[in-house]
Amino acid sequence: MVSKDLKRGSSFLRATSSATVLWHCVQIVAATLVTLQPELVAAKQTNVLLIVSDDHHWADYGFMGHEHVRTPHLDRLARESRLFPRGYVTSSLCCPSLATIITGRYPHQHLITCNDPPEQRGVGRNTPDGRRLFIDGRERMNVHLEQTPTLPAMLAQSGYESFQTGKWWQGHFRRGGFTQGMTRGDRHGDEGLSIGRTSMQPIYDFVSHCRNDAKPFLVWYAPMLPHDPHDPSPDIVEHYAQCTQSKHIARYWGNIERFDRTVGDLLDFLDRENLSKETLVVYVTDNGWIQSMDKPGFAPRSKLSPYDGGLRTPIMLRQPGTITAGRSEAHVSSIDLAPTILAACGISPPPSLIGVNLLDESKVTAREEIFGECFTHTAIDLEHPEENLMWRWMVRGQWKLIVPATADGNVHQSAAKRWEARLVDPSSLEKFENAVVELYNIAADPEEKENCAVSHPDLVSDLRKRLDAWWKP
Incomplete structure (x- = not known):
């Protein structure tokens, strides 16, 4: 978790007993800071907040025209962003899609193509042999990611701190290149899955730590929302029950609103800390979802399918004062996020990343x-x-x-x-x-x-x- 050693005293001030010497030193330091201020401002690196919702249909937002789902904070993000409503993820399943977002490579390139490793028919996962097969298989999948450069690892070369929260399939957070994180190795994300559902405080603590150390940062916010369990508060369910005859859809919509509120919490936090202009906010979903009317789970032609119900997503990029808000109808992809983020942080993407910088209009329109x-x-x-x-x-x-x-x-x-x-x-x-x-x-x-x-x-x-x-x- 985040280090608690956030404050460092000034040994120089404690050691100096002469008020005169101290006064002269303060004057020199102050003059130096004033002299260096333009260069410091010019050299300030962009922070990144990467928001990834989970199992979220492309049309289930107010700004995408949904009649019932309340998403005021995502709507605000859309108004303030470079919005691509015709975005796609490369694969309609969580694990390969997340691996693409963090590497900028297609599943057939990073080799994480499925959620789970091979099973042996007739051998249950909860049996000793089944558990052994599963653990060995997941380890091979984790190694595939370790052998592929990731966004946090590439940013670390330029001094970035990074923090993993929420969904994370590939073992301990450090195996993905994060400097700090919440997940220690379970299938979906163990401790990391509390983010957004119980608290946002770990993110706030991490950002405070980075500010105190004058470090640029990347936050990976991938809560298990609106992913099931669809268990929003009763008042939210009651509201949506007036809009649909399906209790399952009401609960799914309620989880979207629940997720939206956490996005509002993050945007408000950036505003309070005067970080909004210094932070690139990126939004995408990992894959789509069409809620079944009569049972828990997804309906046909959504998750795990090749149709837009499983593949399409709005993609948003926001940095006030740097990115001009507006809407582009160009088709874009989650393969573009890593090179876009690197470019926004002043880092040249490696030639192996074939996605385009979404902030370069000429490249977007040329594809x-x-x-x-x-x-x-x-x-x-x-x-x-x-x-x-x-x-x-x-x-x-x-x-x-x-x-x-x-x-x-x-x-x-x-x-x-x-x-x-x-x-x-x-x-x-x-x-x-x-x-x-x-x-x-x-x-x-x-x-x-x-x-x-x-x-x-x-x-x-x-x-x-x-x-x-x-x-x-």
Whole structure:
């Protein structure tokens, strides 16, 4: 946790007994500070607050037009940000998506493609053999991340402190390059999962520590919100129960409002501490979610699927006085966040990061397409991402192409594949097994209801060539 050694006394002042000498020294120091002030201001590094919501549909915000969900603080953030309402994450599942956000690389590059390591059918995870398999597999996944440069590790080279809170799958926080953090190694994030649900104080303490040490900082705020358990306070549930007949939707909406309030807490904290102009606030969700009407859990065509219900997210960048607020309809990706943050902090992104700096309008408008990939929930093979692959997808202009791995002819419809994909909704899984290629005009058909692949064969052929040029398993 955050060090309590936040105050350092001045040994010089304690040691000096002569008032005259002390007075002259104070004058010299004061004059020096005045002389250096312009240079100090010019050299001040940008802080970063990276906010990642969890299992959050792209339309479930006031600023995105939702009729019922109350998100005044996210709405404020949107008004004050460079807002990209047509953002995407690279994968519609928590663990690979978070790994992309923190590395700036696609899942098939950082090799964290699934939530969990391989299982042995018939061996329960809570049995001794099952626990051993799980621990060994998670360790291999953690090593993959350690072998990939992460955002906090790259920032540390320029003197940044970093603090991990909330969702974190890859072992102890230091394995991700964080200098401080809350998670010690459990699957979702152990102690880190208290952030946003019980307290925000660890973040405030960390920022105070950095200010006292004159250190720039990165805060990773990835609470398990609105992720289940959907357990907001009864008054919030009662409010939303007046807006929907589904108690499950009311609770999901309530968790969104709960998350929104924590965003307000963070923005107010930055204001109180006079840090708003010095801090880049970045927002994205890890993956989408469509709440089931009649039971807990997600509905079809959302999480774990190749559809916008699982992949699309608004992306926001705010730094008052530095970033001009406004709205861009360009398609952008979570692959862009790491290079954008590095550039905002005055650090040249390494050439291996192929995302674009979202603060460079010319680069944003010049890009013609974005890509992504969806895998099984539980891995089949931790070293070969193509073995876990379900779909590749891309967006170019108004068109979105979805290609199942079965359509590439190099993946057989094995019982193992179906088993590891068992959490995918039945409709999506059926299309996977039948090798159905899908093409949607997402401008005219944002819910992706009409598959245009048969009526546009030439376009499908062109887009598949582009998809293969990006990554062909």
